[in-house]
Amino acid sequence: MKPGKILAVSIFGYLIYIGFQLFVMFNPNSPERLRNAQENIPSATEQRADNLWAYYLINADNPLPADFTVGLDKVQGNYMLDERCAGYARQMIADAAKDGIELTVVSAYRSVQKQQENLESYTQRLISLGHSSTEARKLAEKEIALPYTSEHNAGLALDILTPDWWETHDDVTADFENTEQFRWLTENAHKYGFIMRYPKEYENVTGIIYEPWHYRFVGVFYAGEIKESGLPLEYFYKTHF
Numbered sequence: 001m002k003p004g005k006i007l008a009v010s011i012f013g014y015l016i017y018i019g020f021q022l023f024v025m026f027n028p029n030s031p032e033r034l035r036n037a038q039e040n041i042p043s044a045t046e047q048r049a050d051n052l053w054a055y056y057l058i059n060a061d062n063p064l065p066a067d068f069t070v071g072l073d074k075v076q077g078n079y080m081l082d083e084r085c086a087g088y089a090r091q092m093i094a095d096a097a098k099d100g101i102e103l104t105v106v107s108a109y110r111s112v113q114k115q116q117e118n119l120e121s122y123t124q125r126l127i128s129l130g131h132s133s134t135e136a137r138k139l140a141e142k143e144i145a146l147p148y149t150s151e152h153n154a155g156l157a158l159d160i161l162t163p164d165w166w167e168t169h170d171d172v173t174a175d176f177e178n179t180e181q182f183r184w185l186t187e188n189a190h191k192y193g194f195i196m197r198y199p200k201e202y203e204n205v206t207g208i209i210y211e212p213w214h215y216r217f218v219g220v221f222y223a224g225e226i227k228e229s230g231l232p233l234e235y236f237y238k239t240h241f
């Protein structure tokens with residue numbers, strides 16, 4: 001081979017190598033990136049962990065048991081959470097207010113029956129917008145979890161918006177990410193044990209659309225770890241049990 005050709009082949013090879021590295025770096029789902037992140041996650045027996053009762057997975061594959069019950073306490077207005085984490089939420093809302101940020105809770109604990117009603121009414125709404133009933137149901141299930149599979153049924157999740165949200169919106173939408181409330185939550189929610197549960201990059205892992213308004217209590221220690229890892233609870237959790 002001529003030296004020029006060897007050089008060309010080497011450069012080509014090097015570019016492929018760089019391309020792969022970039023793929024690993026920027027693809028949030030690349031196995032290498034996940035492995036690297038997971039290796040740095042402390043175990044569930046970690047001494048610093050708090051509120052381990054709240055550290056479990058609830059999703060389509062991991063429903064709550066049929067006999068699930070929860071003791072509730074108020075967070076804001078009539079919105080309630082599990083009494084063991086309601087205080088953390090109240091503190092978060094109070095501290096945000098001190099920073100001049102008004103966090104408005106628009107959903108918290110929902111009974112399984114309410115979950116069923118929400119799913120049905122949203123399906124109907126999509127049908128009225130022109131979707132077929134099968135299509136509407138499928139779309140609705142992407143946004144509203146089946147009964148027993150929602151973190152709201154467990155009393156562990158809050159949906160938070162701005163106080164004037166409904167003046168300019170008729171639905172909860174991803175542009176919540178452009179609010180000062182979202183910026184404050186991104187900076188601070190983990191200090192109170194809450195994580196933004198459904199990140200944009202992991203819709204295919206969580207099975208739920210990007211929801212910048214949905215915050216899930218997992219305990220202060222793990223909220224910090226999860227935030228730092230950038231991974232959704234599914235990956236994080238998988239490494240522990």
Ligand SMILES: [Zn+2]
Nearest residue numbers: 157158159214
């Ligand atoms: Zn929610």
